[in-house]
Amino acid sequence: xxxxxxxxxxxxxxxxxxxxxxxxxxxxxxxxxxxxxxxxxxxxxxxxxxxxxxxxxxxxxxxxxxxxxxxxxxxxxxxxxxxxxxxxxxxxxxxxxxxxxxxxxxxxxxxxxxxxxxxxxxxxxxxxxxxxxxxxxxxxxxxxxxxxxxxxxxxxxxxxxxxxxxxxxxxxxxxxxxxxxxxxxxxxxxxxxxxxxxxxxxxxxxxxxxxxxxxxxxxxxxxxxxxxxxxxxxxxxxxxxxxxxxxxxxxxxxxxxxxxxxxxxxxxxxxxxxxxxxxxxxxxxxxxxxxxxxxxxxxxx
Numbered sequence: 133x134x135x136x137x138x139x140x141x142x143x144x145x146x147x148x149x150x151x152x153x154x155x156x157x158x159x160x161x162x163x164x165x166x167x168x169x170x171x172x173x174x175x176x177x178x179x180x181x182x183x184x185x186x187x188x189x190x191x192x193x194x195x196x197x198x199x200x201x202x203x204x205x206x207x208x209x210x211x212x213x214x215x216x217x218x219x220x221x222x223x224x225x226x227x228x229x230x231x232x233x234x235x236x237x238x239x240x241x242x243x244x245x246x247x248x249x250x251x252x253x254x255x256x257x258x259x260x261x262x263x264x265x266x267x268x269x270x271x272x273x274x275x276x277x278x279x280x281x282x283x284x285x286x287x288x289x290x291x292x293x294x295x296x297x298x299x300x301x302x303x304x305x306x307x308x309x310x311x312x313x314x315x316x317x318x319x320x321x322x323x324x325x326x327x328x329x330x331x332x333x334x335x336x337x338x339x340x341x342x343x344x345x346x347x348x349x350x351x352x353x354x355x356x357x358x359x360x361x362x363x364x365x366x367x368x369x370x371x372x373x374x375x376x377x378x379x380x381x382x383x384x385x386x387x388x389x390x391x392x393x394x395x396x397x398x399x400x401x402x403x404x405x406x407x408x409x410x411x412x413x414x415x416x417x418x419x420x421x422x423x424x425x426x427x428x429x430x431x432x433x
Contacts, residue, residue, distance in 0.1 A: 143232045161352045162229075162236035169230045170241065177283050177356040179241035179248070181334040183226075185276050186248045189255035190219045214254065222247035237352050256326075269326055270309045276330040277302035284333060290357035291340065294333050301329040 163174040171180050193215050200207055225243050229236065259265040259272070277298050284295045305325040341355035 143228060143234055162232075162238050162240075165231055165233050165236075167230055170226055170244075173286055175238045175241055177286070177337065178238045178354055179244050181280060181283065182248050182252050182276060182330060183244070184279050185255075185272055185330070186222060186251045188272075188275065189251050190222065192255070193219065193258075214250075218247045218250040218254070222251060238354050239352065252330075266309045266312070270306045273302050273305050273309070273326055273329055280329070280333040287357040291336060294336055298329050298332055301325070301332060305329055 161174070163169055163172040169175055170183060197207070197212070197215070222244060225247070229240060229244075256269070256272075259268045262268065280298045281295050284292060284298070288295070305322070305328065308322045308325050337355040
């Protein structure tokens with residue numbers, strides 16, 4: 133990653149794949165570069181399920197830290213370091229990936245997953261300790277469920293039923309939160325109910341991709357509905373439309389998959405022809421020109 137093509141070239145641009153001209157607006161595998169790239173139709177379904185909630189938690193943590201500094205309240209150094217670590221991890225990677233104008237693949241955003249998980253988990257714990265934690269938790273459920281509805285609605289032909297499942301789980305979780313918790317067992321039930329609307333849709337997408345048909349290429353592995361280079365590719369061996377995979381374009385005669393014509397071009401090209409071996413002046417006629425060994429002739433008996 134220290135070379136210009138593998139490192140800074142993928143951030144500031146400087147050439148497309150295979151030496152081709154740079155792609156307009158950034159890499160062709162992650163959509164248009166900009167502040168909303170993490171939420172677009174290509175990358176949104178890969179990493180942004182809990183990203184709005186994580187960003188809201190980062191903003192809330194920054195406001196609480198500023199309030200503690202004004203009131204001169206002591207903060208545990210380990211707690212402060214944890215928020216700085218995971219918050220900085222999320223913001224730095226999100227900004228770099230959003231504005232990268234070179235080659236960008238949607239699976240690069242897996243680097244955001246540890247920070248999102250840590251921030252959402254820590255924020256949930258802090259909400260449970262706050263006196264208005266139930267109201268804040270209900271708001272978090274609304275945010276995550278609403279964004280999941282928006283992501284699934286982009287292509288309802290692929291597991292579109294998840295919208296209604298997430299909506300039902302969110303309504304149940306909000307009702308349990310507002311009803312109040314009195315026992316430890318009830319708190320555990322409410323905690324699970326809050327996690328279901330947040331993790332149901334991304335969990336289903338992940339399992340459907342992990343146990344579904346394999347991708348035809350490993351160039352840009354991604355979960356969710358097939359969307360060209362930005363999503364799942366048709367399975368291998370399905371170019372002619374046979375099998376269970378979606379039909380693809382037929383092979384073009386004489387092109388890269390043209391068979392005989394491609395072979396003829398390769399043999400007619402003088403640069404691709406195999407050069408004949410030349411014997412030196414002191415080599416025997418039956419002596420190999422490179423290895424120098426004589427050929428052994430077996431007589432038929």
